[in-house]
Amino acid sequence: MMCDYSSLRSSAERMKVILGLSAPAVGVRLLSADDAVPPNTERLQGYRYCQALMEARHGRSVLLDGDGISCPAAAAAFGFRSLPENLQNGKGLVGFGIVADPAVARRMFENMATLSPGEVQRLHLFPLDRATEQPDVIVVEDEVEKLMWLNLAYLHVIGGERIVSSTAVLQATCVDSTIIPYLEGRLNFSYGCYGCRDATDLVGSETVVGFPASVLPAMMEHLEYLNQKAIPTSRSKKAWAVLQKKGQKAAETNV
Numbered sequence: 514m515m516c517d518y519s520s521l522r523s524s525a526e527r528m529k530v531i532l533g534l535s536a537p538a539v540g541v542r543l544l545s546a547d548d549a550v551p552p553n554t555e556r557l558q559g560y561r562y563c564q565a566l567m568e569a570r571h572g573r574s575v576l577l578d579g580d581g582i583s584c585p586a587a588a589a590a591f592g593f594r595s596l597p598e599n600l601q602n603g604k605g606l607v608g609f610g611i612v613a614d615p616a617v618a619r620r621m622f623e624n625m626a627t628l629s630p631g632e633v634q635r636l637h638l639f640p641l642d643r644a645t646e647q648p649d650v651i652v653v654e655d656e657v658e659k660l661m662w663l664n665l666a667y668l669h670v671i672g673g674e675r676i677v678s679s680t681a682v683l684q685a686t687c688v689d690s691t692i693i694p695y696l697e698g699r700l701n702f703s704y705g706c707y708g709c710r711d712a713t714d715l716v717g718s719e720t721v722v723g724f725p726a727s728v729l730p731a732m733m734e735h736l737e738y739l740n741q742k743a744i745p746t747s748r749s750k751k752a753w754a755v756l757q758k759k760g761q762k763a764a765e766t767n768v
Contacts (some may be wrong), residue, residue: 518644524733525641531740532659539569540648540726542637543591543628550576550637551645562587562636563686563709566652569638584708587687591636592628611683611707617621621681624693630701652690652723654715660702660722662739667700669735670728678702687708690723700724 525537538557554574556567557596561584565577579593589596599605600622605616630633641651653660680689680703687701702722709715724732 518646521644521647521729522765524729525644527733528653528663528736529642531736531744532655534653534655534659536655537640537642538651538653539566540639540641540644540646541566541650541652541723542646543633543649543695544635544637546634548572548635548727550635550636551639552756554637554639557581559583561708562591562691564653565636565638566686567715569640569652570654572643573641574637574639574643576635576637577606584687586622586684586708588625590625590666590684590688590692592630592632594664606683609707623684623685625681626679626696627686628692628696634647645744648726649692650669650694650723651726652686652706652721653717654686654721656718657720660720660742663722663724663732664700664702665743666735666739667724667728669696669738671699672729676702680704680706682706683708685721686723690721694723694725698725698727700728 528534538577544550554576556576557568558581559594559719560577560581562582563576566585568575579588582588582591582593583595586600588594597605601619603612603618606612606618606621607615620694632724638644639646641648647704653663668674668676678701679693682704682722685703685706686709689701693701700722701724703720705715709721732744
């Protein structure tokens, strides 16, 4: 079945315009060794997954594999190699100052969603507004308010059922926003994590959300609906302006 890549690119552009995104959404393909990649794709070496995501957000089509990925936790999550002993026993996160109790760190990794070893050989990340391939997962990084509308659009897709998100405030881009949506076929969001905030240009007011590419058409349909009234109304802050006027009048009356 042929994929309409122009529709993907158009959806990415509309998402960027409606939400006011500072950069396009990123498409992520989880590949076998035989899957083809576009000729303009750059293989990264010594990059964390969150850094590869950053590069794609800034316009590059990049490839990351088990040899090129530098983050041991992400490498384990994608099934590229085993989790190092210092992370398995929890001492690594204690050393980073992330947790005080190694038992907490051990449980965080034990409950981590992972791919089976060898299930995926390579990761292809690219700006969705330049898509020439069908992604498995779409990841968006930006300010919280902008991503809120994506969550609301997805809420419509699932018929109003409350969104339940999973995070350990660890591996926000690799596990929370890519692997969980891939494995569980649902949107997932988090507040970011120690690693991606330290290693990328993600700023304090920004976070990340990921969802299966298969739900993009339905999400865009409702995002267009939200853009007719809800988004501009909420962003106008008229209700807050009314409250401010009330407070000003009350203050003047009491003078």
